[in-house]
Amino acid sequence: MNSTENTSASSANFIREIIDADLTAGKHQQIVTRFPPEPNGYLHIGHAKSICINHGIARDYRGRFHLRFDDTNPTKEDTEYVESIMEDVRWLGAEWGDNLFFASDYFEQLYAWAVHLIEHGKAYVDDLTAEQMRQTRGSLTEPGTDSPWRNRSVAENLDLFARMRSGEFANGAKVLRAKIDMGHPNLNMRDPVLYRIAHAHHHRTGDAWCIYPMYDFAHGQSDAIEGITHSICTLEFEAHRPLYDWFLQNLPVPAQPRQIEFARLNLTYTVMSKRKLLQLVQEKHVNGWDDPRMPTISGLRRRGYTPEAIREFCDRIGVSKRENVIDLGLLEFCLRQDLEEKAIRRMVVLDPLKVVITNFSDATEWYPGPNHPSNEAMGERKVPLTREIFIERDDFMETPVKGFFRLFPGNEVRLRYACYITCTDVIKAPDGSIVELHATFDPESRGASSPDNRKVKGTIHWVSAKESLPIQVRLYDNLFHSETPDEAPEGKTFLDNINHDSLQVITAYAEPALADATLAERFQFERKGYFCLDKDTASEGLIFNRTTTLRDSWSKQQKK
RNA sequence: UGCCCGAUGGUGUAAUGGCAGCACAACAGGUUCUGACCCUGUUUGUCUAGGUUCAAAUCCUAGUCGGGCAGCCA
Numbered sequence: 001m002n003s004t005e006n007t008s009a010s011s012a013n014f015i016r017e018i019i020d021a022d023l024t025a026g027k028h029q030q031i032v033t034r035f036p037p038e039p040n041g042y043l044h045i046g047h048a049k050s051i052c053i054n055h056g057i058a059r060d061y062r063g064r065f066h067l068r069f070d071d072t073n074p075t076k077e078d079t080e081y082v083e084s085i086m087e088d089v090r091w092l093g094a095e096w097g098d099n100l101f102f103a104s105d106y107f108e109q110l111y112a113w114a115v116h117l118i119e120h121g122k123a124y125v126d127d128l129t130a131e132q133m134r135q136t137r138g139s140l141t142e143p144g145t146d147s148p149w150r151n152r153s154v155a156e157n158l159d160l161f162a163r164m165r166s167g168e169f170a171n172g173a174k175v176l177r178a179k180i181d182m183g184h185p186n187l188n189m190r191d192p193v194l195y196r197i198a199h200a201h202h203h204r205t206g207d208a209w210c211i212y213p214m215y216d217f218a219h220g221q222s223d224a225i226e227g228i229t230h231s232i233c234t235l236e237f238e239a240h241r242p243l244y245d246w247f248l249q250n251l252p253v254p255a256q257p258r259q260i261e262f263a264r265l266n267l268t269y270t271v272m273s274k275r276k277l278l279q280l281v282q283e284k285h286v287n288g289w290d291d292p293r294m295p296t297i298s299g300l301r302r303r304g305y306t307p308e309a310i311r312e313f314c315d316r317i318g319v320s321k322r323e324n325v326i327d328l329g330l331l332e333f334c335l336r337q338d339l340e341e342k343a344i345r346r347m348v349v350l351d352p353l354k355v356v357i358t359n360f361s362d363a364t365e366w367y368p369g370p371n372h373p374s375n376e377a378m379g380e381r382k383v384p385l386t387r388e389i390f391i392e393r394d395d396f397m398e399t400p401v402k403g404f405f406r407l408f409p410g411n412e413v414r415l416r417y418a419c420y421i422t423c424t425d426v427i428k429a430p431d432g433s434i435v436e437l438h439a440t441f442d443p444e445s446r447g448a449s450s451p452d453n454r455k456v457k458g459t460i461h462w463v464s465a466k467e468s469l470p471i472q473v474r475l476y477d478n479l480f481h482s483e484t485p486d487e488a489p490e491g492k493t494f495l496d497n498i499n500h501d502s503l504q505v506i507t508a509y510a511e512p513a514l515a516d517a518t519l520a521e522r523f524q525f526e527r528k529g530y531f532c533l534d535k536d537t538a539s540e541g542l543i544f545n546r547t548t549t550l551r552d553s554w555s556k557q558q559k560k
Numbered sequence: 561u562g563c564c565c566g567a568u569g570g571u572g573u574a575a576u577g578g579c580a581g582c583a584c585a586a587c588a589g590g591u592u593c594u595g596a597c598c599c600u601g602u603u604u605g606u607c608u609a610g611g612u613u614c615a616a617a618u619c620c621u622a623g624u625c626g627g628g629c630a631g632c633c634a
Contacts, residue, residue: 012574038634073633130632137630141562144630175632185563187630196632215634238565239629261565263627268571274634316583318573320566323627327571330584340597373594405595414593448593459593527594554595 013319015260019057019230022258028229031063035089036103036219036233038070039081039203041274042289043088043297045310045331046265052314053262054232055094066226067096071104072218074202082203084289088297093307099226103218104204106225110213111165113221113251114176114194118157122250123194124150125160126177133175136182137190143183144190150179164197167210171197176211180246188243192216220244224253231257234264235321265317266325269478270295271485271494285498286479292534292545293479293502303476304522304532304547309338325484332548336530339547343524344371347383347416347461348510350473350528352390354465355437357421360387364467367447369417381513385418388465390509392527395460396437398426403557405457407437413458416526420445420456461526468509471542474534475504510542517542524550 019031033054037043043051058065067089071077089096117123126149128136138144152160164174176195184190194217199210223231231244238261248256266272271280272295280286280294289296292303300310313334317326347369365385372378391407400408407413412422425438444450448459478499485497510525517523523531529549537543 017576036634040634070634076633133632134630139562139630143562172632187563190630193632198632212632214632219634235565236628237634239563241564263566316572320573322566322572324572327584330572333584336596345594369593373597403595416593456593458595461594524594524596527596550594550596552595557595 014321015053015230015232015262015319016057018258018260019061022229023061030229031057031061032066032227032229033058033063033232034066034068034101034223034226034228035094036068036070036222037085038073038076039078039085040073040076041081041278042084044272044274044277045267045295045297045300045313046272047088048092048297048310049265049314049317050232050234051089051092051094052311053319056315057230057232063229064099065094065096066099066101066228067094068101068222068226069103070215070219070222071102071202071204072213072215073198074200074212075198077203079203084298088301091301091307092297092310101222101226102204103213103222104202106218106222107205107209107213109225110218110221113247113253114161114213114217115158116251117178117194118161118176119154120250121154121179123157123176123178124152125157125164126150126175126191127173128175130172133193137187138182140187146182147177147191150191161195164195164211165209167199169197171199173197178217178243178246186239186242188216188240189246192243216240216243217247220247220257220259221251221253223257224248224255227255228257229255231259233259233261235261236264237261261321262319263321263324266323267295267331268325268328268483269480269485270328271480273486276486276494279495280479283495285495292474293476302535303545304339304530305335306338306342306522309335312338328478335548336551339522339524339530341375343522343530344378345369345373345524345526346511346514347463348471348473348508348514348525348528348531349390349392349461349463349468350475350506350508350525351393352509353393353396353434353437355389355391355421355423355439355462357387357389357441358424358438359440359443360385362387364464365418365446367417381511383417383511383513384464384467385415386464386466389415389462390465390468391437391460391462395458396423396434398434401558406460407439407458411458412442412456413460414445414448414456415441415462416459417448418446418462419443419448420450461528463509463511465509467512469512469515469542470507471510471514471544472540473506473508473531473544473546475506475546477502477504508544515542517544522547 035051035054055065126147136145175193177191180189182190195211241259244259290298290302313331366382368380370380395406419441421439421441423439427436429435479502480497481499482497485494517533530547531544534543534545
């Protein structure tokens with residue numbers, strides 16, 4: 001059972017080493033992990049990292065994975081978030097089975113444990129205001145001072161705490177604090193607040209409570225109740241670990257979970273804090289939590305990312321305690337790797353330039369093309385060729401630069417799957433802009449190869465002008481033009497780093513077969529990128545999101 | 561200024577006293593009915609200074625730099 005040989009791709013990391021050591025020491029029969037979101041926002045790619053770590057460990061060690069909502073602050077939480085979080089975790093493939101929990105389910109037990117602390121002289125009701133408490137907490141360099149209410153009798157504390165629960169006091173009038181050490185070098189140990197009064201409606205417990213436990217008083221004990229063996233969280237909770245352990249040692253809890261911290265994920269060209277993401281949504285810099293430019297799970301999903309790509313990414317970035325900023329390029333690499341295999345190939349012209357094949361009849365000829373270049377099982381479809389077609393405007397250059405081997409006057413290229421054409425004329429508007437091209441095709445090249453096997457360097461995609469389908473395409477770019485949007489100069493904020501050209505909506509022309517697209521499918525518009533149908537399609541006609549572009553060594557070379 | 565944590569190519573991550581490896585990126589080539597995919601090759605690294613040791617990325621000491629902590633948020 002204590003298998004350290006992982007069958008999956010997940011690699012060893014310092015957390016797994018700790019678990020291996022604990023197993024070797026005989027501390028556990030089974031490993032139990034959990035993902036503990038607060039339902040106050042949507043999940044993002046950083047949460048995916050945590051989910052993958054926790055779920056991956058439970059899977060590889062044949063243990064259990066719990067989904068537990070840390071819902072101890074009714075003023076910020078909502079069932080809308082509970083639902084979106086469950087959908088996202090499930091979509092990522094982290095199954096929790098019957099192990100769905102809520103910290104609010106433990107409120108009664110937590111209350112009993114608070115009473116236990118009071119009875120043992122380890123907690124007291126304090127009448128200090130929030131402001132007074134801040135002033136007496138001391139500073140980073142100076143110790144705090146004891147509250148004048150610190151030495152109330154057990155009986156008085158018991159009475160007061162019961163009255164706090166019964167609703168006798170107003171918000172903020174009193175709190176329950178642990179009696180630890182106001183001079184402790186770790187600020188979290190300076191008599192931390194355990195319970196605060198909040199006459200607020202809770203999304204699950206309704207109006208049953210008007211006092212709510214703080215995170216510190218709820219988290220570790222919830223872990224203990226569920227038998228969590230390793231409570232994995234991010235670095236900012238490191239300073240809370242002594243307190244986490246203090247509760248476990250001073251309360252009759254059924255287990256002794258171990259907290260382990262790792263560094264959260266940071267990605268270039270994006271922000272990851274819940275507060276900032278919420279701000280982007282509320283101030284309408286994006287169109288909701290699932291805007292395809294958002295790093296939220298729902299945004300990535302709508303953009304066309306796959307759970308497999310995200311999981312592969314989380315696996316590759318590793319786990320450590322070191323601050324990190326991962327190159328967005330790695331996420332895109334994982335995406336392309338997955339989509340290359342899954343995407344159905346289609347031809348779509350995003351920026352059309354009309355070409356008249358002057359020696360072509362008025363008939364429509366249908367040519368077969370595979371749905372995938374190396375997976376025959378994906379089948380094929382037929383593409384209609386007519387006398388007038390559209391090609392990509394940038395696949396033509398009147399005066400070609402060095403190295404350009406697509407269409408230019410006198411040059412022959414292959415129309416993918418169809419035939420060879422040679423450009424004969426360039427038709428221009430009075431202002432000099434190119435409005436149309438004339439070309440001739442080689443009848444011998446039908447099927448996209450010729451009997452003489454002559455070399456045709458360029459192959460371009462195209463659609464029939466007559467038989468194509470206009471579709472709306474949404475082209476996305478990074479939401480921020482800065483690699484590190486959080487780093488704004490004096491007087492500026494991350495909002496000043498927003499890329500205002502991150503969304504471009506165009507009309508493109510697609511081959512007829514694309515009309516059958518479904519939400520579940522992924523497409524590669526050949527030579528242009530990966531795309532997927534957007535959910536808006538239902539009401540407005542076919543709408544596609546560009547998930548990401550293809551690697552493009554030509555344009556990269558041109559920029560030099 | 562107190563306590564805690566961290567530091568390996570451009571980025572991320574291995575090496576757990578014994579040849580600094582892998583991936584992404586970059587660069588150069590090959591292949592190609594996608595300038596995609598795929599294949600081959602190249603460049604780039606142990607924060608600094610001492611110490612322990614036959615041997616240090618790894619252990620010790622000091623420093624430097626980066627991060628976290630003073631919510632009745634999580």
